[in-house]
Amino acid sequence: MLQPVIDDDGAPFWEYAARGELRLQACAAPACGELRFPPRPCCPQCGSFDSEWRRMGGRGRIWSYVVPHPPLLPGYTELAPYNAVVVELWDAPRIRLVGNVVAAPDAPLNSVDPARLRIGAGVRVVFDGDGMPRWLLERS
Amino acid sequence: MATLKDKAAIVGIGQTDFAKRLPEPEKTLACRAILGALDDAGIAPSEVDGFASYTMEETDEVEIAKAVGAGDVTFFSKVGYGGGGSCATLAHLAAAITTGQADVGVAWRSRKRGSGPRPWTGTAVQLPTPAQWTRPFGLLRPADEIGMLARRYMHEYGATREHLFNVALACRNRANQNPAAMMYERPLTREMYMTSRWISEPLCLFDNCLETDGALACVIVGAERARDCRQRPVYIHSAAQGLPAQHHGMVNYWNDDPLTGPAWTAARQLWKRADFGPQDVDVAQIYDAFTPLIPLSLEGYGFCRRGEGAAFTEGGALEIGGRLPLNTGGGGLSEAYVHGFNLINEGVKQLRGTSTAQVPGAGTCLVTAGEGVPTSAVLLRS
Numbered sequence: 001m002l003q004p005v006i007d008d009d010g011a012p013f014w015e016y017a018a019r020g021e022l023r024l025q026a027c028a029a030p031a032c033g034e035l036r037f038p039p040r041p042c043c044p045q046c047g048s049f050d051s052e053w054r055r056m057g058g059r060g061r062i063w064s065y066v067v068p069h070p071p072l073l074p075g076y077t078e079l080a081p082y083n084a085v086v087v088e089l090w091d092a093p094r095i096r097l098v099g100n101v102v103a104a105p106d107a108p109l110n111s112v113d114p115a116r117l118r119i120g121a122g123v124r125v126v127f128d129g130d131g132m133p134r135w136l137l138e139r140s
Numbered sequence: 141m142a143t144l145k146d147k148a149a150i151v152g153i154g155q156t157d158f159a160k161r162l163p164e165p166e167k168t169l170a171c172r173a174i175l176g177a178l179d180d181a182g183i184a185p186s187e188v189d190g191f192a193s194y195t196m197e198e199t200d201e202v203e204i205a206k207a208v209g210a211g212d213v214t215f216f217s218k219v220g221y222g223g224g225g226s227c228a229t230l231a232h233l234a235a236a237i238t239t240g241q242a243d244v245g246v247a248w249r250s251r252k253r254g255s256g257p258r259p260w261t262g263t264a265v266q267l268p269t270p271a272q273w274t275r276p277f278g279l280l281r282p283a284d285e286i287g288m289l290a291r292r293y294m295h296e297y298g299a300t301r302e303h304l305f306n307v308a309l310a311c312r313n314r315a316n317q318n319p320a321a322m323m324y325e326r327p328l329t330r331e332m333y334m335t336s337r338w339i340s341e342p343l344c345l346f347d348n349c350l351e352t353d354g355a356l357a358c359v360i361v362g363a364e365r366a367r368d369c370r371q372r373p374v375y376i377h378s379a380a381q382g383l384p385a386q387h388h389g390m391v392n393y394w395n396d397d398p399l400t401g402p403a404w405t406a407a408r409q410l411w412k413r414a415d416f417g418p419q420d421v422d423v424a425q426i427y428d429a430f431t432p433l434i435p436l437s438l439e440g441y442g443f444c445r446r447g448e449g450a451a452f453t454e455g456g457a458l459e460i461g462g463r464l465p466l467n468t469g470g471g472g473l474s475e476a477y478v479h480g481f482n483l484i485n486e487g488v489k490q491l492r493g494t495s496t497a498q499v500p501g502a503g504t505c506l507v508t509a510g511e512g513v514p515t516s517a518v519l520l521r522s
């Protein structure tokens with residue numbers, strides 16, 4: 001399985017994720033405070049280079065999803081068909097995170113029957129043992 | 141204000157065979173396509189002083205110029221974002237020629253995608269997408285990334301697989317008329333489409349472009365010179381690139397409306413500089429790495445309104461005789477996938493009146509580059 005190839009801007013996200021926290025970059029200029037994703041050096045709204053990592057509620061809904069089939073990369077081929085989703089966060093609808101809906105925090109990417117996925121379905125974030133965010137269906 | 145309008149013209153086109161596997165290396169294929177295009181134009185290689193290609197092109201100006209026997213070269217550029225750069229190569233050459241930086245420009249693309257590696261299989265290199273946020277979760281390939289937008293589009297606007305099939309079928313029907321197309325002798329049926337294997341649900345095998353070895357090139361000169369060339373000139377009427385505000389590449393999930401892609405940005409610029417509008421386009425060559433890019437592009441380039449792109453494909457609209465004949469050589473889905481350069485050459489053939497699926501009296505053609513990535517487009521006219 002691929003590990004995230006982390007860049008300078010993204011590093012804090014993964015550090016917080018390893019501690020089980022979903023935090024997103026926000027502008028720290030008092031008059032602005034705009035959330036942004038993916039992380040970047042300065043605020044596209046106001047130009048400030050000051051940022052903070054804001055704790056998010058971790059609930060959202062499925063914006064879209066795909067079910068990949070081979071040809072895929074090693075580690076993924078064995079799990080196919082699995083799901084990959086884009087989750088829209090309740091507390092920041094313009095922020096969407098790519099992830100996977102799983103049956104339990106450490107369950108594999110194919111642990112939920114794709115037929116149970118729906119656009120709009122409620123999900124909440126959990127973190128697996130490697131600090132990767134995963135998503136559980138709210139109604140399971 | 142100075143504009144590019146009709147100031148430069150395509151006067152030569154060239155291409156190699158298209159196949160899953162060609163024995164010759166990319167450099168040889170590139171030289172064959174370029175020399176073919178120059179011969180078509182009746183221009184000596186020693187007159188070439190401008191080059192443009194894609195950043196993903198493996199052959200470079202130094203190697204190409206010395207192999208084909210170009211003269212002193214005074215303009216060269218490469219455009220990024222894979223298939224999004226196709227039409228921009230023409231735009232850059234047209235701008236260079238119009239501003240006196242060069243007189244004879246060659247644009248080219250040579251690729252052994254059929255027999256060579258697929259870019260997404262690279263795990264060490266960072267693809268030009270924010271990969272750390274997508275690839276570990278198994279969103280590995282362009283088909284997965286576009287599949288995500290496709291399902292959302294289908295959900296929001298009631299598009300169905302029938303609509304995507306309309307796109308695949310139109311391209312295949314044109315390929316069945318084109319002896320150079322990889323799918324020339326391979327008709328497609330609804331049954332084949334609906335029962336084919338999934339690649340990334342909701343996209344099946346036939347929603348994906350081909351894997352091709354091949355090369356293409358074209359020659360561009362100023363309008364005055366064009367009138368003396370061997371072929372009927374095809375003028376570059378308008379050209380544009382498009383990188384929308386807060387766009388994220390093929391994983392464009394992080395802005396207000398991810399379904400409003402680069403096509404909209406390129407289109408605004410394209411039509412602003414043109415003497416005609418979408419309703420006056422006789423034939424379109426729209427980048428079709430995946431079938432959903434067609435309804436999205438139909439909306440972006442103004443052939444219909446937001447959410448109407450799928451319905452636009454109904455009733456044979458994309459076939460010869462329909463509202464907007466599409467990808468008349470077969471496109472990336474059924475002729476060849478060479479990062480969209482075959483769409484450029486097919487546009488030229490239509491306006492010369494020499495296409496294998498000729499639209500009677502075609503005088504205007506839209507050619508677009510990859511939608512879903514920073515893109516480009518040109519309006520051609522005879």
